[in-house]
Every structure is written in structure tokens, then in C-alpha cells.
Amino acid sequence: MKRMLYYMERDLRRWLRGRANVISTLILPAAWLIFVGLALPIRFTDNYLDFIAPGILVLTMLGASFQGGALLMFDKILGYLQKFLAMPAPRESILFGKILFITLRGLIQTTVILIIAIILGANFLDPVLIISIYAVLFTFGILLSSMMATVALKLEDHDSYAAINAMISMPLFFTSSALMPYDQMPDWLAAIARFNPVSYAIDAIRGLQAGIFPGTTLFGLCAGAILVLFVSVTVFRRATV
Amino acid sequence: MITPARGWTEPYALHAPRTGAGAAFMIAGPGGVRVGGTGTRCESRGFLPSSSITAWNVCGIDIRYESRRSSNLAAIETSGLTKRFESLVAVDHLDLAIDREIFGLLGPNGSGKTTTVKMLTTLLDPTEGDATICGYSVKRDPLAVREQISYVPQDMAVDPKLTGRENVIFFAKVYGVPRPREIADETLAMLDLLPRADDLVRTYSGGMRRRLELAQALVHDPVVLFLDEPTIGLDVAGRRKIWEHIIALKDRGMTVFVTTHYMDEADHACDRIGIIDHGRVVATDSPDALKASVCRDIVSVRADGSLPGELPEGVTFLGRADGEFRFEVDRGDEAGLALSRAFTKAGLVVRAISVRQPTLDDVFLALVGETDETGAFDDRKFRRMLRRRA
Incomplete structure (x- = not known):
């Protein structure tokens, strides 16, 4: 357990030293919030910002996770992983440390987005609500970062990782319930959106916002996270003998 | 115990x-x-x-x-250690015993050096046979093996965004060493890195980065140290310094297993050398014994006239070419002097003497031959090989 934290600490130190990175990852979600959330003329609700904010929080986490998988990819191709694997610490702690770091970094980034959303006028001020939102985002982060860690383990080089990243990150966002409610979607899109893990996270946050406890959605999200984490550990064990 | x-x-x-x-x-x-x-x-x-x-x-x-x-028990013992990748036999029934020495594994590219190291460091599972590190089997007890060893691959993987000290402390913590900070200071001092310990590694030279990797590897005081191409890409001074440190570690009782391409370095630093080709170890011995096994020293004497009737003992006349008499001798430096005296005694004027002693290059070429790159460089095959190793 402690070893996992040491691996995480390493990534955290490296991330905080690269100042440009810390800021640049926030630009895209902030732009969504401002340019789409505030400017898009929407008829189904008077407060589109409130509607889109959960989607943007989840988008931030999504971006962080997809970027995070590349960390494992670089550890792999630059030889760090080799050295770590030859150490007596339980090998899984490398993977867990990475997943935890990616999720933690995502949470730090969503905090900034959350503050921007509140400044812009979204209703997120209830502390219980904020804590439960973090719990949802954490579970979602574990799910996606384990998924991307698995992808990074399976692929050979960074180019193919970047290609996969570009290929699935935006479609995953657009086919979710981030931008419009299910009843406004065409049927085919609604069908896809109901399966999309991104929708699960967004719907859970919207449920919490509306004061309803989203039991089924949360259960689905947790089950998904555990499943993907399990797959990730299996792939990791196989990839590292 | x-x-x-x-x-x-x-x-x-x-x-x-x-x-x-x-x-x-x-x-x-x-x-x-x-x-x-x-x-x-x-x-x-x-x-x-x-x-x-x-x-x-x-x-x-x-x-x-x-x-x-x-x-x-020897620090490293292998018996019938074999690794096959599909049809390719990367390492073929390796039998070695290495203890408290610097052992250099030499071989052409793709001969199985790295695969051997990876099996010994538990990064690859052997297909057949087994190896023990301090008595622990790499197959049955990989965790115990990893407690005894440190592995420095050739990639120079140190975090450039962290300071030297942070890099070492991180390793000390992951190894679970008590008092990681003190230990980090100790190993940094041992490798002469303490004055630069708080600088970012980004500003370190190649030699310093390599030494930092050694410092990381030494935090848990391993019994066996594996180094893959420890001096690759370093300048002359950097190489010399790395070898000095490696020799000092051996003198403290550590067993060091190195792979290298640099014959002169292996000759100078290694106690024993194994030459591997197509996955088979074709020779293991001390550098001197290996050199002696290939050919004796050659002494060439440039002089006018004919061969003196009386030659010193242990000297075989090989022939005369371009005004040079060539002899095969046991100890070139001593025989050269003796020959010079014999020539002078016979009234000949010796104008030049040269002694050529066999180098490890000669040993290597004699045993392995010039097998280098017969086919075109197959990029896909190369990548596949790298992937399997990773």
C-alpha cells in the first residue's frame, strides 16, 4: 500500500514541476463551459450552464484519464517500468499508484473547473452535494484511468496510444448525455448514450443536483470501475510476467 | 541465516x-x-x-x-537456462556460476545477452532450466530474488524533472529501506554526486545520470548488481569513472554482472568473461586466459641480414616478410628484449621491434566470427523482438 503512494508521489512531483502542463489541460473544459455553456441558444432549459456543468466536470476527468494513460506508456518505452519491475515491491503497486495519481490529478483539475462554474453562476454550493460529486468523479476516474492504463499496456508506442486517444475521447463525450437530455436526442443517439459510461457519471451528478439519490446509476458506475480495474490488473500481470 | x-x-x-x-x-x-x-x-x-x-x-x-x-552457494548459478521465442532460441542451455566478481557477458547484437539478464532479474520467465540468485530460484521465488539484486538497464531511466536526491530517495522508499533520506545521502556521496544532489537531473551529464542510476541501485545494498551496457554513450572520462565505481563495489564483496560491447573495458575491468553467440556461451574464462587461448604474442623485428642461428628459448620463428622477422612468443614484452639482444649478438642492426599482443577483439572474432548483419535490417522483426523483451 505504501509503495503505491511512493509511485504516486513521484508522478505528482513530476507533474507539478511541469507548470505549463498544469494549466494547459484546463483550457479545453473551461472553454466548453464559457463558450458553449454560456453562449449556446438552447430552448429546453433556461439555465444551460447548470445543465452542462456536470458534463464538463466529467469531461475534465475524461481528458485527465486519457492523458494519464500516456504516463504509463512513457514509463514503459523509456525504461522506467523495467527498473520498477525488478524491484521487490509488489508489482501491482506500480499500476495502482498510476491509476490513483491519474484520478487524483483529474480531481484537482475538476476542482478548478468547479470553481469556474460556480463563479459563472452554476448552483453547486451545497457542501454535501460537492462531496458526493467528488465521490462520483473519483469512481469515474478509477474506471477510465484503469481503462486507459490497460490500453497503454497493450499498445507498443506512444503514437498508437495518441491515435486511440484521439479516436475515442471526443466520440465518448458526444455520445453521452453531456450536451442534451435523453428526450431531446434522436432515438439512435439516446440508445448509445444510455450505455455510455460517461453518461452514468453525468446522470449521477445531475441526480445529486436535483436532490435524488441516483442508486442504479451509481451502482452501474461502481460495478464498471471494479470490472475495468480487475481487467487492468489481469492485463498488467500478464504483460509483466 | x-x-x-x-x-x-x-x-x-x-x-x-x-x-x-x-x-x-x-x-x-x-x-x-x-x-x-x-x-x-x-x-x-x-x-x-x-x-x-x-x-x-x-x-x-x-x-x-x-x-x-x-x-x-554462488551468487548467480544457472543450469540449463533456456528461453525460446516461438522458433527462435534466444538463450540455449546456459550453465554459469558467478560469485563475488565482475562477470562480463559479451556477444554480438541479438546473441541473447539482454534476454539472459532479463531472466536473471525475473523480468522474463525461462522456457526451460532455472537460475538461482543467492540460492533463490528465479522461477519459484522471484520476490526473494528481487530483494537480493539491483538492475540498471541501458535506457538511462532517471527522472529529469526531479533532483538527484529525489530520484534516489524515491528508490529507497520503494525498496522499503529504513531511513531513506540518510541512505540516499550515503549512496549519493559514494558516487560523488552529493555536491549536485539538489540540482534537477535535467542538468546532469550522461556520466552523472549513469552514476545516479548506480546510486539508485545501491540504496538497498544488493548482493548482486546487474548492469546492461553501463558505459554506453558516455565519454572517456565518464566511462572510466563508472568502471572505477563498479570495481570498488566488487572489492566490497558485491557480485557484478555486466553486459557490454566494449572489449577494452571488459578486458580491463572484468574478472571473468563469458562470450555468448546465438544463445550459447562459447567460452568463459579470465580475459588473459581467453587471449592466451587464441594466439600467443607476435614479435616483429625489423633488421637487415639473415636470421641469427641462436634464438632465445620459447620463441618460434614464423617467417620473414617485407624485411621483418616475425616470431610467436609467450610473453611479448620480455621476448622482444631477448630477441633484440640475440640479433645484436649475431651482428645484425635492429631498427625496430614491435610487439602485438592479442586483444579481446581477436578472441571475440575467433570465437564468434564476423557474423554481423548478414541480412537487411528487418525493422518489423526488430520491433517484434523488442516488444517480446518489453
């Missing part, structure tokens, strides 16, 4: 359940338990030096011990 050394004299007895970083021990004598503690390294404070040091001083009491592991 530690047992008293052969020269051990009562009344003190040393009890320690195991060696290695953090091992607890106590020394019992007539007055009861005298010293006890847990930890490693700090001899003066009564901590256990983990590897094969046989004598040290605790609180004025001379302690000598011998760990069972280092007395009866």
Missing part, C-alpha cells in the same frame, strides 16, 4: 534470522545480549551489513560472520 564464521571464537554468538536490508540481529555473550537492533549498513551503530562482508566491528567487539548463502 547467519552462522558464525570458521575462525569464530566464543564467547560471543551472533543471531540473525536472515540477512538483507533491515535484518534484525543480536549479539549474545557472557554478559547477556550485548548489541541488538534492526537495520543495515551502519556498522558502527551495530546494524548488519547485508551482504558478504565477513568481519566488522560493533561497539569494540570484533564480529566475524559468514552467511550460509555466500559460503555455500
